[in-house]
Amino acid sequence: MRFQKRKAEYLKKRRRRRQLRMLKRYLLLAGMAVGAVFLLSAGVRAISRLPIFHPGQPIAEIEIPSWITQDFLMPNPYSRPQKELKKVNGVVVHYVGNPGTTAKQNQSYFNSLAETHATYASSNFIIGLEGEIIQCMPLNEVAYCSNDRNSDTISIECCHPDESGQFTQETYDSLVKLTRWLAETFSLTEEDIIRHHDVTGKICPKYYVDHPDAWAAFRKDVFAEPF
Incomplete structure:
Protein backbone atom coordinates (compact mmCIF):
# COMPACT_ATOMS: atom_id res chain seq x y z
CA MET A 1 0.00 0.00 0.00
CA ARG A 2 2.80 2.39 0.97
CA PHE A 3 4.68 1.43 -2.20
CA GLN A 4 1.69 2.33 -4.36
CA LYS A 5 1.33 5.66 -2.53
CA ARG A 6 5.01 6.55 -3.07
CA LYS A 7 4.72 5.54 -6.71
CA ALA A 8 1.67 7.76 -7.16
CA GLU A 9 3.50 10.72 -5.57
CA TYR A 10 6.53 10.09 -7.79
CA LEU A 11 4.40 10.00 -10.93
CA LYS A 12 2.61 13.18 -9.82
CA LYS A 13 5.91 15.03 -9.30
CA ARG A 14 7.18 13.72 -12.62
CA ARG A 15 4.10 15.06 -14.44
CA ARG A 16 4.50 18.41 -12.69
CA ARG A 17 8.17 18.67 -13.74
CA ARG A 18 7.19 17.79 -17.31
CA GLN A 19 4.45 20.44 -17.27
CA LEU A 20 6.93 23.04 -15.96
CA ARG A 21 9.42 22.19 -18.72
CA MET A 22 6.68 22.49 -21.34
CA LEU A 23 5.55 25.82 -19.86
CA LYS A 24 9.11 27.19 -19.94
CA ARG A 25 9.52 26.01 -23.53
CA TYR A 26 6.21 27.64 -24.49
CA LEU A 27 7.16 30.93 -22.83
CA LEU A 28 10.54 30.90 -24.60
CA LEU A 29 8.93 30.31 -28.00
CA ALA A 30 6.30 32.96 -27.32
CA GLY A 31 8.99 35.47 -26.38
CA MET A 32 10.94 34.70 -29.53
CA ALA A 33 7.79 35.15 -31.63
CA VAL A 34 6.99 38.51 -30.02
CA GLY A 35 10.57 39.65 -30.58
CA ALA A 36 10.44 38.62 -34.22
CA VAL A 37 7.18 40.51 -34.77
CA PHE A 38 8.64 43.61 -33.10
CA LEU A 39 11.78 43.52 -35.24
CA LEU A 40 9.74 42.96 -38.39
CA SER A 41 7.37 45.84 -37.66
CA ALA A 42 10.31 48.11 -36.81
CA GLY A 43 11.93 47.18 -40.10
CA VAL A 44 8.75 47.90 -42.04
CA ARG A 45 8.41 51.30 -40.35
CA ALA A 46 12.03 52.12 -41.14
CA ILE A 47 11.59 51.14 -44.78
CA SER A 48 8.36 53.16 -45.06
CA ARG A 49 10.24 56.26 -43.90
CA LEU A 50 12.83 55.98 -46.65
CA PRO A 51 12.47 58.68 -49.34
CA ILE A 52 10.60 57.56 -52.45
CA PHE A 53 13.03 59.47 -54.65
CA HIS A 54 16.74 58.75 -54.42
CA PRO A 55 19.61 60.96 -55.60
CA GLY A 56 20.57 60.02 -59.12
CA GLN A 57 17.16 58.54 -59.90
CA PRO A 58 15.50 60.24 -62.90
CA ILE A 59 12.54 62.34 -61.73
CA ALA A 60 10.56 61.03 -64.69
CA GLU A 61 10.60 57.54 -63.13
CA ILE A 62 8.65 58.58 -60.03
CA GLU A 63 5.32 56.77 -59.85
CA ILE A 64 2.33 59.11 -59.60
CA PRO A 65 -0.39 58.12 -57.06
CA SER A 66 -3.74 56.97 -58.41
CA TRP A 67 -5.56 59.87 -56.71
CA VAL A 88 13.33 69.68 -56.67
CA GLY A 97 -7.01 84.34 -58.51
CA ASN A 98 -10.23 83.54 -60.40
CA PRO A 99 -12.93 82.85 -57.77
CA GLY A 100 -15.31 80.01 -58.55
CA THR A 101 -13.34 78.54 -61.45
CA THR A 102 -12.62 74.82 -61.58
CA ALA A 103 -9.37 72.93 -61.90
CA LYS A 104 -10.27 71.89 -65.44
CA GLN A 105 -11.09 75.47 -66.46
CA ASN A 106 -7.70 76.66 -65.24
CA GLN A 107 -5.97 73.76 -66.98
CA SER A 108 -7.78 74.71 -70.20
CA TYR A 109 -6.63 78.32 -69.78
CA PHE A 110 -3.01 77.20 -69.58
CA ASN A 111 -3.56 75.07 -72.68
CA SER A 112 -5.10 77.99 -74.58
CA LEU A 113 -1.90 80.03 -74.23
CA ALA A 114 -0.44 77.89 -77.00
CA GLU A 115 -2.79 79.76 -79.36
CA GLU A 132 -9.75 66.97 -57.41
CA ILE A 133 -6.08 67.13 -58.42
CA ILE A 134 -4.97 67.61 -62.02
CA GLN A 135 -1.34 67.17 -62.99
CA CYS A 136 -0.68 69.54 -65.90
CA MET A 137 2.85 68.50 -66.73
CA PRO A 138 5.36 65.79 -65.82
CA LEU A 139 7.36 66.22 -62.61
CA ASN A 140 10.57 66.52 -64.60
CA GLU A 141 9.41 69.58 -66.56
CA VAL A 142 9.61 73.26 -65.56
CA ALA A 143 6.31 75.12 -65.08
CA TYR A 144 5.96 78.88 -65.61
CA CYS A 145 4.55 79.65 -62.19
CA SER A 146 7.06 80.64 -59.51
CA ASN A 147 9.40 83.10 -61.24
CA ASP A 148 12.98 82.68 -60.00
CA ARG A 149 12.09 79.34 -58.39
CA ASN A 150 10.69 77.72 -61.53
CA SER A 151 13.94 75.84 -62.04
CA ASP A 152 13.98 73.95 -58.72
CA THR A 153 10.42 73.74 -57.37
CA ILE A 154 7.07 72.05 -57.98
CA SER A 155 4.12 74.44 -58.23
CA ILE A 156 0.56 73.87 -57.00
CA GLU A 157 -2.31 76.17 -58.03
CA CYS A 158 -5.42 76.03 -55.83
CA CYS A 159 -8.97 77.00 -56.76
CA HIS A 160 -11.07 79.05 -54.31
CA PRO A 161 -14.77 79.95 -54.15
CA ASP A 162 -14.55 83.69 -53.41
CA GLU A 163 -12.36 86.81 -53.32
CA SER A 164 -10.97 86.00 -49.86
CA GLY A 165 -8.85 83.29 -51.44
CA GLN A 166 -9.69 80.83 -48.68
CA PHE A 167 -9.77 77.25 -49.92
CA THR A 168 -12.68 74.87 -49.43
CA GLN A 169 -12.07 72.09 -46.93
CA GLU A 170 -11.83 69.63 -49.82
CA THR A 171 -9.20 71.76 -51.57
CA TYR A 172 -7.28 72.20 -48.32
CA ASP A 173 -7.29 68.47 -47.54
CA SER A 174 -6.02 67.63 -51.03
CA LEU A 175 -3.35 70.32 -50.76
CA VAL A 176 -2.10 68.79 -47.50
CA LYS A 177 -2.15 65.31 -49.06
CA LEU A 178 -0.35 66.35 -52.26
CA THR A 179 2.23 68.52 -50.48
CA ARG A 180 2.92 65.74 -48.00
CA TRP A 181 3.48 63.26 -50.84
CA LEU A 182 5.86 65.65 -52.61
CA ALA A 183 7.72 66.39 -49.37
CA GLU A 184 8.10 62.68 -48.69
CA THR A 185 9.11 61.93 -52.27
CA PHE A 186 11.81 64.60 -52.44
CA SER A 187 12.85 64.58 -48.75
CA LEU A 188 11.73 68.18 -48.21
CA THR A 189 11.45 69.98 -44.88
CA GLU A 190 8.82 72.37 -43.55
CA GLU A 191 10.98 75.32 -44.64
CA ASP A 192 10.95 74.00 -48.23
CA ILE A 193 7.17 74.49 -48.48
CA ILE A 194 6.68 78.12 -49.47
CA ARG A 195 4.13 80.58 -50.88
CA HIS A 196 4.44 82.46 -54.17
CA HIS A 197 4.57 85.49 -51.87
CA ASP A 198 7.83 84.22 -50.39
CA VAL A 199 9.44 84.29 -53.85
CA THR A 200 8.26 87.61 -55.29
CA GLY A 201 6.21 89.39 -52.62
CA LYS A 202 3.02 88.87 -54.65
CA ILE A 203 -0.18 88.50 -52.60
CA CYS A 204 -0.46 84.82 -53.48
CA PRO A 205 -1.99 82.66 -52.13
CA LYS A 206 -4.01 85.60 -50.82
CA TYR A 207 -5.66 84.01 -47.79
CA TYR A 208 -2.35 82.63 -46.54
CA VAL A 209 -0.59 85.95 -47.03
CA ASP A 210 -3.37 87.76 -45.15
CA HIS A 211 -3.36 85.05 -42.45
CA PRO A 212 0.22 83.92 -41.76
CA ASP A 213 -1.01 81.93 -38.76
CA ALA A 214 -3.14 79.82 -41.14
CA TRP A 215 -0.08 79.26 -43.34
CA ALA A 216 1.95 78.11 -40.33
CA ALA A 217 -0.89 75.75 -39.38
CA PHE A 218 -0.98 74.35 -42.94
CA ARG A 219 2.72 73.50 -42.87
CA LYS A 220 2.26 71.87 -39.47
CA ASP A 221 -0.57 69.76 -40.92
CA VAL A 222 1.69 68.59 -43.76
CA PHE A 223 4.32 67.41 -41.30
CA ALA A 224 1.94 66.38 -38.52
CA GLU A 225 3.25 62.80 -38.60
CA PRO A 226 6.72 61.47 -39.45
CA PHE A 227 7.12 60.01 -42.92
Whole structure:
Protein backbone atom coordinates (compact mmCIF):
# COMPACT_ATOMS: atom_id res chain seq x y z
CA MET A 1 0.00 0.00 0.00
CA ARG A 2 2.80 2.39 0.97
CA PHE A 3 4.68 1.43 -2.20
CA GLN A 4 1.69 2.33 -4.36
CA LYS A 5 1.33 5.66 -2.53
CA ARG A 6 5.01 6.55 -3.07
CA LYS A 7 4.72 5.54 -6.71
CA ALA A 8 1.67 7.76 -7.16
CA GLU A 9 3.50 10.72 -5.57
CA TYR A 10 6.53 10.09 -7.79
CA LEU A 11 4.40 10.00 -10.93
CA LYS A 12 2.61 13.18 -9.82
CA LYS A 13 5.91 15.03 -9.30
CA ARG A 14 7.18 13.72 -12.62
CA ARG A 15 4.10 15.06 -14.44
CA ARG A 16 4.50 18.41 -12.69
CA ARG A 17 8.17 18.67 -13.74
CA ARG A 18 7.19 17.79 -17.31
CA GLN A 19 4.45 20.44 -17.27
CA LEU A 20 6.93 23.04 -15.96
CA ARG A 21 9.42 22.19 -18.72
CA MET A 22 6.68 22.49 -21.34
CA LEU A 23 5.55 25.82 -19.86
CA LYS A 24 9.11 27.19 -19.94
CA ARG A 25 9.52 26.01 -23.53
CA TYR A 26 6.21 27.64 -24.49
CA LEU A 27 7.16 30.93 -22.83
CA LEU A 28 10.54 30.90 -24.60
CA LEU A 29 8.93 30.31 -28.00
CA ALA A 30 6.30 32.96 -27.32
CA GLY A 31 8.99 35.47 -26.38
CA MET A 32 10.94 34.70 -29.53
CA ALA A 33 7.79 35.15 -31.63
CA VAL A 34 6.99 38.51 -30.02
CA GLY A 35 10.57 39.65 -30.58
CA ALA A 36 10.44 38.62 -34.22
CA VAL A 37 7.18 40.51 -34.77
CA PHE A 38 8.64 43.61 -33.10
CA LEU A 39 11.78 43.52 -35.24
CA LEU A 40 9.74 42.96 -38.39
CA SER A 41 7.37 45.84 -37.66
CA ALA A 42 10.31 48.11 -36.81
CA GLY A 43 11.93 47.18 -40.10
CA VAL A 44 8.75 47.90 -42.04
CA ARG A 45 8.41 51.30 -40.35
CA ALA A 46 12.03 52.12 -41.14
CA ILE A 47 11.59 51.14 -44.78
CA SER A 48 8.36 53.16 -45.06
CA ARG A 49 10.24 56.26 -43.90
CA LEU A 50 12.83 55.98 -46.65
CA PRO A 51 12.47 58.68 -49.34
CA ILE A 52 10.60 57.56 -52.45
CA PHE A 53 13.03 59.47 -54.65
CA HIS A 54 16.74 58.75 -54.42
CA PRO A 55 19.61 60.96 -55.60
CA GLY A 56 20.57 60.02 -59.12
CA GLN A 57 17.16 58.54 -59.90
CA PRO A 58 15.50 60.24 -62.90
CA ILE A 59 12.54 62.34 -61.73
CA ALA A 60 10.56 61.03 -64.69
CA GLU A 61 10.60 57.54 -63.13
CA ILE A 62 8.65 58.58 -60.03
CA GLU A 63 5.32 56.77 -59.85
CA ILE A 64 2.33 59.11 -59.60
CA PRO A 65 -0.39 58.12 -57.06
CA SER A 66 -3.74 56.97 -58.41
CA TRP A 67 -5.56 59.87 -56.71
CA ILE A 68 -3.91 62.32 -59.13
CA THR A 69 -5.41 62.80 -62.61
CA GLN A 70 -2.83 63.37 -65.32
CA ASP A 71 -4.05 65.80 -67.99
CA PHE A 72 -0.88 67.22 -69.52
CA LEU A 73 -0.78 70.51 -71.40
CA MET A 74 0.11 70.48 -75.07
CA PRO A 75 3.81 71.20 -75.57
CA ASN A 76 4.21 74.87 -76.48
CA PRO A 77 6.54 77.78 -75.62
CA TYR A 78 3.96 79.64 -73.50
CA SER A 79 2.83 77.08 -70.93
CA ARG A 80 4.71 73.83 -71.46
CA PRO A 81 8.16 74.57 -72.88
CA GLN A 82 9.39 71.05 -71.99
CA LYS A 83 12.43 72.39 -70.16
CA GLU A 84 13.93 69.76 -67.89
CA LEU A 85 13.47 70.15 -64.14
CA LYS A 86 16.70 68.60 -62.88
CA LYS A 87 16.15 69.02 -59.14
CA VAL A 88 13.33 69.68 -56.67
CA ASN A 89 14.24 71.80 -53.66
CA GLY A 90 10.77 72.93 -52.69
CA VAL A 91 7.04 73.22 -53.28
CA VAL A 92 5.40 76.57 -54.06
CA VAL A 93 1.70 77.05 -53.25
CA HIS A 94 -0.44 79.48 -55.30
CA TYR A 95 -4.09 80.45 -55.67
CA VAL A 96 -5.64 80.83 -59.11
CA GLY A 97 -7.01 84.34 -58.51
CA ASN A 98 -10.23 83.54 -60.40
CA PRO A 99 -12.93 82.85 -57.77
CA GLY A 100 -15.31 80.01 -58.55
CA THR A 101 -13.34 78.54 -61.45
CA THR A 102 -12.62 74.82 -61.58
CA ALA A 103 -9.37 72.93 -61.90
CA LYS A 104 -10.27 71.89 -65.44
CA GLN A 105 -11.09 75.47 -66.46
CA ASN A 106 -7.70 76.66 -65.24
CA GLN A 107 -5.97 73.76 -66.98
CA SER A 108 -7.78 74.71 -70.20
CA TYR A 109 -6.63 78.32 -69.78
CA PHE A 110 -3.01 77.20 -69.58
CA ASN A 111 -3.56 75.07 -72.68
CA SER A 112 -5.10 77.99 -74.58
CA LEU A 113 -1.90 80.03 -74.23
CA ALA A 114 -0.44 77.89 -77.00
CA GLU A 115 -2.79 79.76 -79.36
CA THR A 116 -3.43 83.12 -77.67
CA HIS A 117 0.20 83.83 -76.69
CA ALA A 118 -1.28 86.10 -74.01
CA THR A 119 1.38 85.34 -71.39
CA TYR A 120 3.69 82.67 -70.04
CA ALA A 121 1.94 80.68 -67.33
CA SER A 122 1.34 77.14 -66.09
CA SER A 123 1.56 74.92 -63.03
CA ASN A 124 2.61 71.38 -62.26
CA PHE A 125 -0.64 70.73 -60.37
CA ILE A 126 -4.07 72.33 -59.96
CA ILE A 127 -6.41 71.46 -57.08
CA GLY A 128 -10.13 72.03 -57.67
CA LEU A 129 -12.95 73.19 -55.43
CA GLU A 130 -14.00 69.61 -54.70
CA GLY A 131 -10.47 68.45 -53.98
CA GLU A 132 -9.75 66.97 -57.41
CA ILE A 133 -6.08 67.13 -58.42
CA ILE A 134 -4.97 67.61 -62.02
CA GLN A 135 -1.34 67.17 -62.99
CA CYS A 136 -0.68 69.54 -65.90
CA MET A 137 2.85 68.50 -66.73
CA PRO A 138 5.36 65.79 -65.82
CA LEU A 139 7.36 66.22 -62.61
CA ASN A 140 10.57 66.52 -64.60
CA GLU A 141 9.41 69.58 -66.56
CA VAL A 142 9.61 73.26 -65.56
CA ALA A 143 6.31 75.12 -65.08
CA TYR A 144 5.96 78.88 -65.61
CA CYS A 145 4.55 79.65 -62.19
CA SER A 146 7.06 80.64 -59.51
CA ASN A 147 9.40 83.10 -61.24
CA ASP A 148 12.98 82.68 -60.00
CA ARG A 149 12.09 79.34 -58.39
CA ASN A 150 10.69 77.72 -61.53
CA SER A 151 13.94 75.84 -62.04
CA ASP A 152 13.98 73.95 -58.72
CA THR A 153 10.42 73.74 -57.37
CA ILE A 154 7.07 72.05 -57.98
CA SER A 155 4.12 74.44 -58.23
CA ILE A 156 0.56 73.87 -57.00
CA GLU A 157 -2.31 76.17 -58.03
CA CYS A 158 -5.42 76.03 -55.83
CA CYS A 159 -8.97 77.00 -56.76
CA HIS A 160 -11.07 79.05 -54.31
CA PRO A 161 -14.77 79.95 -54.15
CA ASP A 162 -14.55 83.69 -53.41
CA GLU A 163 -12.36 86.81 -53.32
CA SER A 164 -10.97 86.00 -49.86
CA GLY A 165 -8.85 83.29 -51.44
CA GLN A 166 -9.69 80.83 -48.68
CA PHE A 167 -9.77 77.25 -49.92
CA THR A 168 -12.68 74.87 -49.43
CA GLN A 169 -12.07 72.09 -46.93
CA GLU A 170 -11.83 69.63 -49.82
CA THR A 171 -9.20 71.76 -51.57
CA TYR A 172 -7.28 72.20 -48.32
CA ASP A 173 -7.29 68.47 -47.54
CA SER A 174 -6.02 67.63 -51.03
CA LEU A 175 -3.35 70.32 -50.76
CA VAL A 176 -2.10 68.79 -47.50
CA LYS A 177 -2.15 65.31 -49.06
CA LEU A 178 -0.35 66.35 -52.26
CA THR A 179 2.23 68.52 -50.48
CA ARG A 180 2.92 65.74 -48.00
CA TRP A 181 3.48 63.26 -50.84
CA LEU A 182 5.86 65.65 -52.61
CA ALA A 183 7.72 66.39 -49.37
CA GLU A 184 8.10 62.68 -48.69
CA THR A 185 9.11 61.93 -52.27
CA PHE A 186 11.81 64.60 -52.44
CA SER A 187 12.85 64.58 -48.75
CA LEU A 188 11.73 68.18 -48.21
CA THR A 189 11.45 69.98 -44.88
CA GLU A 190 8.82 72.37 -43.55
CA GLU A 191 10.98 75.32 -44.64
CA ASP A 192 10.95 74.00 -48.23
CA ILE A 193 7.17 74.49 -48.48
CA ILE A 194 6.68 78.12 -49.47
CA ARG A 195 4.13 80.58 -50.88
CA HIS A 196 4.44 82.46 -54.17
CA HIS A 197 4.57 85.49 -51.87
CA ASP A 198 7.83 84.22 -50.39
CA VAL A 199 9.44 84.29 -53.85
CA THR A 200 8.26 87.61 -55.29
CA GLY A 201 6.21 89.39 -52.62
CA LYS A 202 3.02 88.87 -54.65
CA ILE A 203 -0.18 88.50 -52.60
CA CYS A 204 -0.46 84.82 -53.48
CA PRO A 205 -1.99 82.66 -52.13
CA LYS A 206 -4.01 85.60 -50.82
CA TYR A 207 -5.66 84.01 -47.79
CA TYR A 208 -2.35 82.63 -46.54
CA VAL A 209 -0.59 85.95 -47.03
CA ASP A 210 -3.37 87.76 -45.15
CA HIS A 211 -3.36 85.05 -42.45
CA PRO A 212 0.22 83.92 -41.76
CA ASP A 213 -1.01 81.93 -38.76
CA ALA A 214 -3.14 79.82 -41.14
CA TRP A 215 -0.08 79.26 -43.34
CA ALA A 216 1.95 78.11 -40.33
CA ALA A 217 -0.89 75.75 -39.38
CA PHE A 218 -0.98 74.35 -42.94
CA ARG A 219 2.72 73.50 -42.87
CA LYS A 220 2.26 71.87 -39.47
CA ASP A 221 -0.57 69.76 -40.92
CA VAL A 222 1.69 68.59 -43.76
CA PHE A 223 4.32 67.41 -41.30
CA ALA A 224 1.94 66.38 -38.52
CA GLU A 225 3.25 62.80 -38.60
CA PRO A 226 6.72 61.47 -39.45
CA PHE A 227 7.12 60.01 -42.92
